[in-house]
Amino acid sequence: MGINWQFIADSLPLYLEAAWTTLKLGFWGILFSLIIGLICSIVLYFKVKVLKSIVQAYIELSRNTPLLIQLFFLYFGLTKLGITLNENACAIIGLSFLGGSYMAEAYRSGLEAISKIQIESGLSIGLNKAQFVRYVIFPQAFSVSIPLLGANCIFLLKETSIVGAIAVVDLMNVTKDLIGMYYQTFEALSMLVAVYLLIILPLSLLLTWLERKVRYAEFGN
Amino acid sequence: MQSLGISVLFKGMNMQRLFDGLLVTARIAFISIVIGSLLGIVLGVIWTSKSKWIRSFCRIYLEVFRIIPILVWLFIMYFGVTTALNLHISGEITSIIVFTLWGAAEMGDIVRGALESLPKHQIESGKAIGLSFLGLYRYILIPQAIRRMLPGAINLATRMVKTTSLVVLIGVIDVIKVGQQIIELSRLEVPTASFWVYGFIFILYFIICYPLSMLSKRLENKWNG
Numbered sequence: 225m226g227i228n229w230q231f232i233a234d235s236l237p238l239y240l241e242a243a244w245t246t247l248k249l250g251f252w253g254i255l256f257s258l259i260i261g262l263i264c265s266i267v268l269y270f271k272v273k274v275l276k277s278i279v280q281a282y283i284e285l286s287r288n289t290p291l292l293i294q295l296f297f298l299y300f301g302l303t304k305l306g307i308t309l310n311e312n313a314c315a316i317i318g319l320s321f322l323g324g325s326y327m328a329e330a331y332r333s334g335l336e337a338i339s340k341i342q343i344e345s346g347l348s349i350g351l352n353k354a355q356f357v358r359y360v361i362f363p364q365a366f367s368v369s370i371p372l373l374g375a376n377c378i379f380l381l382k383e384t385s386i387v388g389a390i391a392v393v394d395l396m397n398v399t400k401d402l403i404g405m406y407y408q409t410f411e412a413l414s415m416l417v418a419v420y421l422l423i424i425l426p427l428s429l430l431l432t433w434l435e436r437k438v439r440y441a442e443f444g445n
Numbered sequence: 446m447q448s449l450g451i452s453v454l455f456k457g458m459n460m461q462r463l464f465d466g467l468l469v470t471a472r473i474a475f476i477s478i479v480i481g482s483l484l485g486i487v488l489g490v491i492w493t494s495k496s497k498w499i500r501s502f503c504r505i506y507l508e509v510f511r512i513i514p515i516l517v518w519l520f521i522m523y524f525g526v527t528t529a530l531n532l533h534i535s536g537e538i539t540s541i542i543v544f545t546l547w548g549a550a551e552m553g554d555i556v557r558g559a560l561e562s563l564p565k566h567q568i569e570s571g572k573a574i575g576l577s578f579l580g581l582y583r584y585i586l587i588p589q590a591i592r593r594m595l596p597g598a599i600n601l602a603t604r605m606v607k608t609t610s611l612v613v614l615i616g617v618i619d620v621i622k623v624g625q626q627i628i629e630l631s632r633l634e635v636p637t638a639s640f641w642v643y644g645f646i647f648i649l650y651f652i653i654c655y656p657l658s659m660l661s662k663r664l665e666n667k668w669n670g
Contacts, residue, residue: 285651288651289654290611293646294647297643300643301639304636305637383514396517403524409525410529416520417513421513
């Protein structure tokens with residue numbers, strides 16, 4: 225069984241386009257999850273009344289249900305109640321909904337790692353709240369949470385493989401179509417794996433490097 | 446009509462069918478968690494070996510599952526391996542194989558982490574009182590490691606249960622597929638069926654996973670404190 229190079233060359237544009245979709249969805253999903261996570265973790269850290277229980281409920285709900293069913297609910301379920309979203313919007317909302325809680329946990333682990341001494345020193349030299357967050361809490365918490373944040377980014381990029389199930393023309397969707405139409409299973413699957421590796425491997429290496437770079441906050445414990 | 450949508454869940458055999466579908470999901474998850482954990486423990490023990498080759502082999506095995514999405518693995522097994530070897534395996538068996546291999550890799554990493562975090566003198570004392578290799582693991586290392594790895598292992602189990610939802614995409618008749626069939630059937634009578642059925646499955650998964658993640662959190666707090 226030889227490899228059908230012609231087929232690979234022919235379907236390359238399809239894969240590139242799909243990879244672009246995956247990257248775009250991943251980018252927005254990650255961006256929104258970072259923002260949602262930050263807001264949630266601040267609410268939890270400063271124990272804001274009422275909001276705190278809402279955030280906790282959200283985190284438990286999103287962590288303990290599969291993305292696939294979240295997407296189905298958004299895409300097929302809500303339409304019936306008159307809320308119609310296109311598939312890309314659904315994918316981004318789904319990814320942010322799932323990612324937000326993971327990111328919140330990552331930030332929280334950073335916030336909790338700040339030692340008491342640091343907080344007390346910050347307060348005793350008379351920083352106001354904004355300065356305190358900006359100069360004492362944020363840089364330390366951020367450096368501690370980087371590895372987890374990075375792991376979550378990779379996790380979310382991988383999770384984008386699921387959005388093909390709601391008609392987004394992503395890598396999985398293209399592969400499934402090609403296998404169904406031409407039976408070039410080996411070629412289609414190899415390209416699928418190759419594209420995922422091309423996307424995720426460099427990111428993974430970059431994050432390992434970044435992790436070493438930001439390991440400056442391990443003092444005061 | 447809107448308020449009657451929920452009735453689709455209770456009509457005829459629908460509830461029964463959804464639970465039958467859930468059973469398929471649960472069976473896949475249960476079998477792969479059990480076999481995966483057992484293989485993972487063995488892998489974790491092997492992983493602590495001093496040989497550089499064995500360590501990097503285990504590392505690569507884990508990274509292969511961490512970098513390539515599980516859905517891609519399901520596709521490779523279901524479409525790729527079956528065509529290449531001219532085999533006919535059902536979607537369910539395929540899923541069990543993929544989830545077991547993935548579970549073993551992640552579990553191996555958890556076990557390795559737990560074993561390596563044990564204080565060195567525990568191993569040395571064990572050797573000093575003349576325990577054999579198996580005795581060392583049986584009486585000293587495994588009992589202590591279990592405490593350290595249990596929260597992580599339970600977390601892994603929740604992740605695996607959640608991920609079993611993907612099996613519908615390679616044609617296994619699981620709870621989601623049954624839900625889709627019910628929605629198709631009642632399309633004319635109950636237009637809002639998809640909202641209720643998917644909402645119900647959403648809650649079902651939550652009911653299964655939430656106690657598990659609570660347990661893991663509680664164990665972590667208890668044993669850290």
